Amino acid sequence: xxxxxxxxxxxxxxxxxxxxxxxxxxxxxxxxxxxxxxxxxxxxxxxxxxxxxxxxxxxxxxxxxxxxxxxxxxxxxx
Numbered sequence: 001x002x003x004x005x006x007x008x009x010x011x012x013x014x015x016x017x018x019x020x021x022x023x024x025x026x027x028x029x030x031x032x033x034x035x036x037x038x039x040x041x042x043x044x045x046x047x048x049x050x051x052x053x054x055x056x057x058x059x060x061x062x063x064x065x066x067x068x069x070x071x072x073x074x075x076x077x078x
Contacts, residue, residue, distance in 0.1 A: 024053035
Protein backbone atom coordinates (compact mmCIF):
# COMPACT_ATOMS: atom_id res chain seq x y z
CA UNK A 1 0.00 0.00 0.00
CA UNK A 2 1.45 3.34 -1.07
CA UNK A 3 0.58 6.31 1.12
CA UNK A 4 1.02 10.03 0.47
CA UNK A 5 0.89 12.49 3.38
CA UNK A 6 0.02 16.17 2.90
CA UNK A 7 0.25 18.93 5.47
CA UNK A 8 -1.61 21.98 4.16
CA UNK A 9 0.18 25.25 4.97
CA UNK A 10 -1.92 27.52 2.73
CA UNK A 11 -4.32 26.99 -0.13
CA UNK A 12 -1.40 26.82 -2.59
CA UNK A 13 1.32 25.43 -0.31
CA UNK A 14 1.49 21.84 0.90
CA UNK A 15 4.28 19.76 2.42
CA UNK A 16 4.10 16.37 0.77
CA UNK A 17 5.74 13.02 1.40
CA UNK A 18 4.95 9.97 -0.66
CA UNK A 19 4.33 9.01 -4.29
CA UNK A 20 1.94 10.93 -6.54
CA UNK A 21 0.19 7.68 -7.50
CA UNK A 22 -0.45 6.62 -3.89
CA UNK A 23 -3.41 4.41 -3.04
CA UNK A 24 -4.12 6.42 0.11
CA UNK A 25 -3.74 10.19 0.57
CA UNK A 26 -3.81 11.64 4.09
CA UNK A 27 -4.30 15.41 4.46
CA UNK A 28 -4.01 17.52 7.63
CA UNK A 29 -3.97 21.32 8.12
CA UNK A 30 -0.66 22.68 9.45
CA UNK A 31 -2.28 24.29 12.50
CA UNK A 32 -3.69 20.92 13.56
CA UNK A 33 -0.42 19.07 12.94
CA UNK A 34 1.65 21.60 14.92
CA UNK A 35 -0.44 21.19 18.06
CA UNK A 36 1.70 19.63 20.80
CA UNK A 37 -1.07 17.16 21.56
CA UNK A 38 -1.54 16.09 17.92
CA UNK A 39 -2.84 12.56 17.61
CA UNK A 40 -3.65 11.41 14.07
CA UNK A 41 -6.46 9.08 15.20
CA UNK A 42 -8.15 11.81 17.24
CA UNK A 43 -7.73 14.26 14.35
CA UNK A 44 -9.45 11.76 12.04
CA UNK A 45 -12.30 11.21 14.49
CA UNK A 46 -12.78 14.99 14.80
CA UNK A 47 -12.83 15.40 11.02
CA UNK A 48 -9.59 17.38 10.85
CA UNK A 49 -7.52 14.64 9.22
CA UNK A 50 -8.98 13.77 5.82
CA UNK A 51 -8.18 10.86 3.56
CA UNK A 52 -8.93 9.51 0.12
CA UNK A 53 -8.55 5.84 -0.61
CA UNK A 54 -9.33 2.63 1.26
CA UNK A 55 -10.47 3.17 4.83
CA UNK A 56 -8.89 -0.10 5.96
CA UNK A 57 -5.48 1.15 4.85
CA UNK A 58 -6.06 4.42 6.72
CA UNK A 59 -6.88 2.52 9.90
CA UNK A 60 -3.67 0.49 9.45
CA UNK A 61 -1.44 3.60 9.27
CA UNK A 62 -3.28 5.19 12.18
CA UNK A 63 -2.94 2.06 14.32
CA UNK A 64 0.76 1.64 13.52
CA UNK A 65 1.52 5.26 14.42
CA UNK A 66 3.08 5.89 11.00
CA UNK A 67 0.57 8.60 10.09
CA UNK A 68 1.28 10.60 13.23
CA UNK A 69 5.05 10.33 12.82
CA UNK A 70 5.09 11.49 9.21
CA UNK A 71 2.59 14.31 9.76
CA UNK A 72 4.53 15.64 12.77
CA UNK A 73 7.79 15.50 10.78
CA UNK A 74 6.24 17.39 7.84
CA UNK A 75 4.71 19.97 10.20
CA UNK A 76 8.08 20.64 11.84
CA UNK A 77 9.80 21.50 8.53
CA UNK A 78 10.51 25.17 7.90
